[in-house]
Amino acid sequence: MFTVFLNGAPIGTVEVSVQRAADGIVIGGVSRMGPPLSLVVRNVEIRYDLEWKPIEYTLDAAVRGQTVRVHTIFASGTATSEVTQVDKTVQKTDSVAADTLVLPNAFYGAYEALAVRLASAKPGTELRGYVVPQLEVPIKVTAVTEERIQVPGRTVATRHYQATFGAPTGPVDVDLWSDLSGRLVRFSVPIQSLDVVRADIATVAARRETAARPGDEHVSIPASGFVLGATVSRPAGVSATKPAKLPAVVLVGGSGPTDRDETVVNIPIFAQLAGALADAGFLVVRYDKRGVGQSGGRLEVATLSDYADDADAVVKYLEKRKDVHRKRIAMVGHSEGAWTALLTASRDGSIAALALIGGAGTTGAELILEQQQHALERMSIPDAEKQAKVELQRKIQKAVVAGSGWEGIPAELRKQADTPWFQSFLLFDPAKVLRRVKQPILILQGGLDTQVSVIQHEKLAALARARKGPAGRAVQANTFAGLNHLLVPATTGEAEEYASLKDRNVSKELLDTLATWLKATFAALEKK
Numbered sequence: 001m002f003t004v005f006l007n008g009a010p011i012g013t014v015e016v017s018v019q020r021a022a023d024g025i026v027i028g029g030v031s032r033m034g035p036p037l038s039l040v041v042r043n044v045e046i047r048y049d050l051e052w053k054p055i056e057y058t059l060d061a062a063v064r065g066q067t068v069r070v071h072t073i074f075a076s077g078t079a080t081s082e083v084t085q086v087d088k089t090v091q092k093t094d095s096v097a098a099d100t101l102v103l104p105n106a107f108y109g110a111y112e113a114l115a116v117r118l119a120s121a122k123p124g125t126e127l128r129g130y131v132v133p134q135l136e137v138p139i140k141v142t143a144v145t146e147e148r149i150q151v152p153g154r155t156v157a158t159r160h161y162q163a164t165f166g167a168p169t170g171p172v173d174v175d176l177w178s179d180l181s182g183r184l185v186r187f188s189v190p191i192q193s194l195d196v197v198r199a200d201i202a203t204v205a206a207r208r209e210t211a212a213r214p215g216d217e218h219v220s221i222p223a224s225g226f227v228l229g230a231t232v233s234r235p236a237g238v239s240a241t242k243p244a245k246l247p248a249v250v251l252v253g254g255s256g257p258t259d260r261d262e263t264v265v266n267i268p269i270f271a272q273l274a275g276a277l278a279d280a281g282f283l284v285v286r287y288d289k290r291g292v293g294q295s296g297g298r299l300e301v302a303t304l305s306d307y308a309d310d311a312d313a314v315v316k317y318l319e320k321r322k323d324v325h326r327k328r329i330a331m332v333g334h335s336e337g338a339w340t341a342l343l344t345a346s347r348d349g350s351i352a353a354l355a356l357i358g359g360a361g362t363t364g365a366e367l368i369l370e371q372q373q374h375a376l377e378r379m380s381i382p383d384a385e386k387q388a389k390v391e392l393q394r395k396i397q398k399a400v401v402a403g404s405g406w407e408g409i410p411a412e413l414r415k416q417a418d419t420p421w422f423q424s425f426l427l428f429d430p431a432k433v434l435r436r437v438k439q440p441i442l443i444l445q446g447g448l449d450t451q452v453s454v455i456q457h458e459k460l461a462a463l464a465r466a467r468k469g470p471a472g473r474a475v476q477a478n479t480f481a482g483l484n485h486l487l488v489p490a491t492t493g494e495a496e497e498y499a500s501l502k503d504r505n506v507s508k509e510l511l512d513t514l515a516t517w518l519k520a521t522f523a524a525l526e527k528k
Contacts, residue, residue: 229294
């Protein structure tokens with residue numbers, strides 16, 4: 001059984017069976033999808049010979065209530081299909097490879113065959129897939145990694161295959177995970193926000209160990225009436241049983257349902273930061289945000305202040321550990337996490353240093369309007385329509401802050417915007433918070449960041465330097481050319497480019513800068 005997710009929401013299920021007999025292999029099953037797909041597969045059967053060469057495909061389904069039947073025979077390098085929709089039947093013949101994979105859009109269980117064929121694949125391996133009854137496309141494997149998926153009570157070892165499908169409209173990047181027996185665990189198309197996940201992995205408590213280190217410690221940290229699921233990484237060779245007092249770093253994630261690895265389009269930003277900082281000699285904690293992964297709490301009612309409370313709970317946890325130097329705890333916040341880190345440090349003077357990555361220097365209300373303006377500049381619509389969108393956004397933000405004035409605003413937009421988090425985000429003003437922050441600050445920014453612009457970076461640095469006394473002088477700001485908001489090399493920096501990025505490694509230059517600054521800052525504190 002698989003659950004199908006679209007834009008993070010479950011829309012249907014797929015039941016699939018794989019049966020091997022003396023004369024071949026049969027993949028069969030049923031599925032049901034709600035809107036927008038509105039698809040019911042009453043029966044499907046895909047027959048392969050023992051070498052996984054296709055023989056026959058049969059589908060009986062209903063799309064938006066209309067009956068669709070497909071019957072395809074594979075022989076002599078051709079696929080001959082008979083397609084019936086309502087009362088109309090057409091025939092179609094395509095040339096296909098003898099070992100093509102049958103991958104109909106109507107039934108995701110068919111990807112069990114791809115999981116098997118990928119078992120011996122290496123980067124550069126090329127396969128063929130037939131999207132019945134449309135066309136055959138090339139499939140090229142671009143990366144293969146070993147990953148572990150944690151679920152309550154056990155860990156599933158998987159292989160993660162990244163591949164590119166050569167669609168007519170351009171290449172489409174996909175991800176497929178299989179278990180070590182070759183059975184499908186998960187299939188994902190990031191550009192479509194589509195995920196097909198095996199039922200035992202589809203739990204909200206599941207998490208991918210995308211970059212586990214030897215000796216990583218999985219812990220539960222007490223927060224406000226719930227616990228935060230977290231991972232502690234330490235330098236190689238440092239034993240938990242023979243603790244040394246280590247400087248520590250807390251990683252604070254950005255907006256939305258962010259897990260402890262801060263994974264965005266399969267880039268585990270925080271897993272990479274944690275590994276680099278642990279290699280540099282720090283004990284590092286990263287955690288699932290409340291209501292995400294293995295953390296309790298309710299995401300839908302949380303505010304920036306609540307997230308700061310959670311971050312401070314992690315600091316308090318570290319202060320009690322025997323392997324942590326309690327006066328050498330730093331906080332590193334990325335994106336919205338930079339604001340969370342600022343707010344936490346303004347309340348807790350025991351935090352020794354702050355690193356703010358991709359953080360904004362204006363109010364949340366101003367940042368949203370700046371982001372909207374950037375998006376509108378890229379749209380080919382009349383100026384009057386652009387202005388109307390701006391005015392609507394201003395009206396929405398005013399209503400969110402005031403708690404009234406929703407007249408004339410579409411109900412679906414109010415549902416999205418009228419939340420405690422969004423109100424707290426709009427009202428957040430880093431200028432006011434920074435006046436109460438006394439810690440040394442490092443501010444890092446990607447030069448191609450279009451989510452939080454370099455202008456925002458400069459404003460934040462100026463605010464930090466405007467602090468009175470020694471705090472205003474304890475500021476370092478760096479911009480890294482060619483990096484986007486995810487801290488990886490990019491061409492345009494735009495969000496629509498994320499899914500197609502080839503280099504998914506956080507910049508070594510940025511990581512080195514962060515580690516070097518933390519070491520120097522802690523060394524300077526030792527001299528005081």
